[in-house]
Amino acid sequence: MEQKMQAIAFRRYGTVEVLETLETERPIPRSGQVLIRVIAAGVNPADWVLRSGQLRFFARLKFPFIPGSDVAGIVTAMGPGTGRFRPGDAVYGMFPSIKGGGYAQYVAVAEDVLAPIPPQLTYVEAAAVPLASLTALQALRDQGQVAHGSSVLIYGASGGVGSFAVQIARNLGAHVTAACSTGNIELVKSLGAKAVIDYTRNEITASDTHYDVIFDAAGAFPFKHWRPILKPKGLVVSINLNFANPLQTFLSCFESTGKRLKGVFVRPSGDDLTRLSAWISTGKLRPVIEQSFPLLQAAQAQRRSESRRVRGKLVLVVDEKLAQTTVEDEHCNNRVRQWEGRELD
Numbered sequence: 001m002e003q004k005m006q007a008i009a010f011r012r013y014g015t016v017e018v019l020e021t022l023e024t025e026r027p028i029p030r031s032g033q034v035l036i037r038v039i040a041a042g043v044n045p046a047d048w049v050l051r052s053g054q055l056r057f058f059a060r061l062k063f064p065f066i067p068g069s070d071v072a073g074i075v076t077a078m079g080p081g082t083g084r085f086r087p088g089d090a091v092y093g094m095f096p097s098i099k100g101g102g103y104a105q106y107v108a109v110a111e112d113v114l115a116p117i118p119p120q121l122t123y124v125e126a127a128a129v130p131l132a133s134l135t136a137l138q139a140l141r142d143q144g145q146v147a148h149g150s151s152v153l154i155y156g157a158s159g160g161v162g163s164f165a166v167q168i169a170r171n172l173g174a175h176v177t178a179a180c181s182t183g184n185i186e187l188v189k190s191l192g193a194k195a196v197i198d199y200t201r202n203e204i205t206a207s208d209t210h211y212d213v214i215f216d217a218a219g220a221f222p223f224k225h226w227r228p229i230l231k232p233k234g235l236v237v238s239i240n241l242n243f244a245n246p247l248q249t250f251l252s253c254f255e256s257t258g259k260r261l262k263g264v265f266v267r268p269s270g271d272d273l274t275r276l277s278a279w280i281s282t283g284k285l286r287p288v289i290e291q292s293f294p295l296l297q298a299a300q301a302q303r304r305s306e307s308r309r310v311r312g313k314l315v316l317v318v319d320e321k322l323a324q325t326t327v328e329d330e331h332c333n334n335r336v337r338q339w340e341g342r343e344l345d
Contacts, residue, residue, distance in 0.1 A: 007104035008298040009064040013053030016299040027108040029079030034111050039322045040127035042070040043314040046097035048302045059098040068102020070094035072126035082111045090117045090327045094130035094268050103298055105318055113268035118280040119328035128287035128313035133276050136165035139264040143237045144213040148173030153211045156218025158184035160313040163288040165217050166191040171284050179204055205229050223261040233258045288312030
């Protein structure tokens, strides 16, 4: 007998009005996958970029398409060839946005992209972590080669990716300058920024300070905008596909100054997420959440995300009973243990 679940999906490209609630078959984990009962799911710009059809020529979606690419929840079933986790484990992780599936009560996910949820996080907090923090880590560590003593400017420092980037750059030993609006100055200072530029009052590129790495976490400007404040061998890492396209990246390699541009294309990684979890467990990294929404208000959540004025992250609550519990919470542990080894309702 097929088991059903509730999900949010769209059957055609368009505005948030194309999102609908549907009842669909619960996925069955394939080889290397586990089935997760989703407690909370992150909302990311990729969700509405795909919904709007902006990437329709690059990513073919199968309708009805369930958006969502990072989740926090409980393992309920195992596919063949798995063994890192077992039913009852609290996990979180991200998977490719074009795969989707996060805006649902259950999702089947490759085991190797998951990590145990740090015990002090609630499921809502955990759902805010994977995609944004992995993007920031891979942008700074891998693309930017940020190390101890690097001077780093983070633009969009109070957003979902930017708020993680400030903390990660600090943890890597960099001197961090954060660019944000007036109302977010105290937030980015609390995250570890040593200097702050209020871009509503000051022109960033008019500064006398030059940087080894500029991370445009908002994808706000093209490479030429940042060139004046880069050091001679400096690097811009951009999150925006339009500004970090292959042609611009290629041409930047021929800059006589040695200044370069790189794009960041986040890849799912359970190993990287485990490294980030270690920072979370020791108080060196934390998610910033602006608001959570019930799953059925996914349209409102995406509309807010499209404003590009989100302070930190937005999260969808799929299971209200467990969403605000932590893994170390005794009540939550009792709930998880009683379901170990069998399917969750």
